[in-house]
Amino acid sequence: MGFKFSRMNNRSIILNGKILTAEDLEHVQSSGLNSWQKDIYSFLKNWFDDSDVIITHTSGSTGKPKEIPLSKVVMRNSARMTNAFFGLDNTKTALLCLPASYIAGKMMLVRAIVGGFNLITIEPKANPFLNIETVIDFTAITPYQLNYSAETLKTASVKNIIVGGGHVNSKLEKAAEKISTSLYETYGMTETASHIALRYFNGKNKSEYFTALEGVNIAQDERGCLIIHAPHLSENKLTTNDIVEINEENQFKWLGRADSVINSGGIKVFPEQIEKILEEVIEPNYFIFGLPDDILGQKVVLFIETENIDRQKLLQDISQKLRKYEVPKEIFCIPKFVYSESNKILKAETLAKYQL
Secondary structure (H helix, E strand, C coil): CCCCCCCCCCCEEEECCEEEECCHHHHCCHHHCCHHHHHHHHHHHHHHCCCCEEEEECCCCCCCCCEEEEEHHHHHHHHHHHHHHHCCCCCCEEEECCCCCCHHHHHHHHHHHHHCCEEEECCCCCCCCCCCCCCEEEEEECHHHHHHHHHHHCCCCEEEEEECCCCCCHHHHHHHCCCCCEEEEEEEEHHHCEEEEEEECCCCCCCCCEEECCCCEEEECCCCEEEEECCCCCCCCEEEEEEEEECCCCEEEEEEEHHHCEEECCEEECHHHHHHHHHHCCCCCEEEEEEEECCCEEEEEEEEECCCCCHHHHHHHHHCCCCHHHCCCEEEEECCCCECCCCCECHHHHHHHCCC
């Protein structure tokens, strides 16, 4: 399905079945609104003004979130790309259940403006599908929301869901097997104004590979890291820090971060791959990290957020799941990890705090 890029500045949006124009926004009284509604109207006023950019922020996955100015043209083009993939037009209905203060929520609004479809807005919460009686053609949620709404989605009338803002773990994938809604994990970054690739993770077409969307070409640098070429989203090629495996179908499998790869005895070990395997074995929060070793160069070490654990039994369970060189050489119990503002584990900061 093709899509066209245009500089047209749409001047209206359909919210909850009612057309709202740029002029209508001038008469909206914020005093009677909740904070999440204020964020929606604040963004829309910004979108319909004469500026060329929207100020947004990175996720903060590696530290404090950074401020990034995003071109409205790029955001429109990103919206058209997603709308084309899911066939979203003025006959469809979508659901906004994410905060409009973040890029994922902002892009739902832009997609509705560009596509001309009805956008139902509700307060962001753990299970956004409770009491939703309308058929929903498309929405975006976080892994946290999927976890709490998996049971509801077994009977809800939702056709397509993209899941972003965090890792879709094996527990969620298993829960997704009983959901008829088409579920897609997203790959993208703030700089690309949302996702540039999707991975279908339930149903008969379930895959380990992300498929780049139309207009996006991918390659690898000398490190094996993903290079994104999407002229409609960025004038320059974007080189990421994500090591990937690419096949001939413009698809890639995410292996891990280049700055976290452990070189143990000359073998490259990807912590993220080990962490995914161990999701079915370890209950508390945990992470894999490489520490210096006189013989191996680096050794694989497991850190668990707990006061104490049966290391011997855990090691036996782990050894049955992992290859020999992936099995942790040591297991450390740490009372409390250090987290980012978006609640992601900061590994290096955690090790520094406990002088490991």
